Amino acid sequence: MPLFLSLLLILWFPSTNADWPPSLGYWPSSKFRPMSFYSGFRNLWGPNHQSVDQSSLTIWLDRTSESGFKSIRPFHSGYFGASIKLQFGYTAGVITDFYLSNNEVHPGFHDEVDMEFLGTTFGKPYTLQTNVYIRGNGDGKIIGREMKFHLWFDPTIDFHYYTILWSLKEIV
Secondary structure, three states: OOEEEEEOOEEEEEOOOOOOOOOOOOOHHHOEEEOOHHHHEEEEEOHHHEEEEOOEEEEOOOOOOOOEEEEOOOEOOEEEEEEEOOOOOOOOOOEEEEEEEOOOOOOOOEEEEEEEEEOOOOOOOOEEEEEEEEEEOOOOOOEEEEEEEEOOOOOOOOOEEEEEEEOOOOEO
């Protein structure tokens, strides 16, 4: 089932399958070619909170709006990555996420793979929550798995690269 790519990301297409699958921490620049933002994505909301500069997209949240985008075409598998720097300070109630979903194709009965950075309070570490589920419809009978990790580094100091490797056989 195809999923659409949404929110902050950089997308690459494979140019070769040598050394596949990549190891954790793999940086794909030598194996994948970049896609320009406007050739692969469209705005969902908050265009005034997006800035495209050369090969990167910056999105931000403030008291007036947020921002989101999605891929123009569906993907059945791939290597999806985002370079993310989280906001410093009190962010309780704010979730920064990077996810794959087919909700627009199957509303109320969709699949999703995501990374959610749960907001925090002063002195507490950020929590990364990962979710993989199928047939989500809000009735509590979804099939999937959720995991939470307290980050051992400060994701507000610099950008960190997060990836989802999705093949026909597994999700890493």
